[in-house]
Amino acid sequence: MAQQHLEPTDPTAGAPPKLSTAVEQGGPPTGDALAGYLRAQATEFLRALRLHRETGTASSVEESVDAARALRRSARRISGSLHTFRPLLDADWSEEMRPELAWLSGTLGLEHACEARLDRLLLALHRLSGSTPFPAQSLTSDSAGSGPPAPVTPERGNLTVGAAKAGALLERQLTLARTRAHSTALQALGSSRFHAVADKVAVLASEVPLTPAAPTTDLRALAAAAEDRLLAAAAALPLVTAGHPYNAEALVHGLSPDPAPHPQDGPWHQVRLLLRLHRYAREVLYGGGAPVDVRLLAAGQALNRHRDASEAAAAAASAARTPRIAPATAYALGVLHADQRHEVEAARFAFQQAWQKQTVGTP
Template identity: 40%
Template structure:
């Protein structure tokens, strides 16, 4: 049983711990730390001063986006260069992450010896490296901004004095946080129900590639990827909400947290592959490149969309572990140690 005697004290302890981590690790700000505070503000906002929580949430979202961009471009570069190197390899290679469950060794790369490969690789490396450099400059500028210093002041306050909406001193029992957690999990379940999981029923979704192949536009991929981004956001919110009340739920929270972490990893993987595919498609539209270079970049795009479909398939296969477990229902959330 948690030592917290009220919902306010439990939430305050959670946010104080996150704020303390933020302040101790400056200037090395961790995106997960920002997301946890933002998630708590979203899920348990009814307990907090509305104007204060709204401003802090907006500043956290801006900082998370700016700071995350440099790392995202770095991971994207590694992913894209690995894709090109694998596709152009003249030697058989051990199966990569997409070939989970496979046996033996992969065949020689599809683009081995292709004349457009060296220029495609150089173009991709140049464009993503430039984007990463710009993101690095934006990160340094943000860390020196008045907005960041104001955010640090708010986090200092959060570490010592939680700004509550009800300042009368009346306190609710700690279990009063559970309905908000339940609502967050139900929102996640509703978002997953809107996904086209039937299209992700196989790990190599040729139907999805056929729809995208040859007529890829930013609009077509945006409509395809948007519902998955929404689910990814709600998986993170659900995970962070359960983490916030874990002292209350004890061991009952361990399995759902394990599943939510796994879902987050899969959805992060498909999101990064989707972004890499978009970068390859954008590079293929660079003016005055040769048809051979554009062809290689088109194959890289398709390769990354296969990674997207493989991760979505894995999510669809594992989602029933949570959906059919009873952990999304009131009885689970009513239990505490």
């Protein structure tokens, strides 16, 4: 129905050569295109792993981070394709592979998530404190309730000191979490569990366990099913509310006793995952020559922002439960929590705006 897209009008679109198998073949994409895509992603995975090992000890932190990101990137794509095109792949192999890939990308993603969360929260605190950045590092955190004497009169400076102390507290907590995540990731990469996954991916790079019928099976029905799951989940979201600015929905449970991430966020997180699966399925179909859908991109970015703000808000609320913090610190964390919950609401609005314009067509 959109077969002309399989022959991209712009062959210089920068797709890695290995991903363009489906395009070169012409005709409807079949299991062969899936095999090509999986082989390419597996090769990417192995390349990233080699790079990570090389950079592990001597090289720059940045290169190591890039390598870990590339590892996660291909692990997610392999895992997502295994899910969407499950009937075309050896069932036992697939069922064994997916949870291992999920474990790997989850473990490798934690460190980066902690870092990004801290950045987001400190940036928000700066914004909320007016234009002058406060010296977060110069103040000790106040978990013992006895911070340094405020350098300003209590009446005027209370709130700023609270912001600085909140920043220091978050920095301590999230840096600790990041350090732990780093150790866990290093341990994971040295574990036999990881070596087993890596071995399987190495096999996948040359041999994709397709079912006998797969090489000639049209992929589009399965891709369409993935898209239908996305559309159904998005349709179930409260988009009418989200489309009304300042609906104050995201903060409704801002002071509710449940310390877990807001349950209302769940369906949005789910749509984020389904949107990702849809995107990967498009990659498989178009073999790397997929036209960029800016609205799909905008919707995905809004949902990423939604997830980030949701987790940052939870981190602020969690920090506020630290025993013996000063009231000014707790106040600043309350403001910060509400600010991030409004970011959640803003992200939902942005998603609604992008989605409204969306004319997602099965390729």
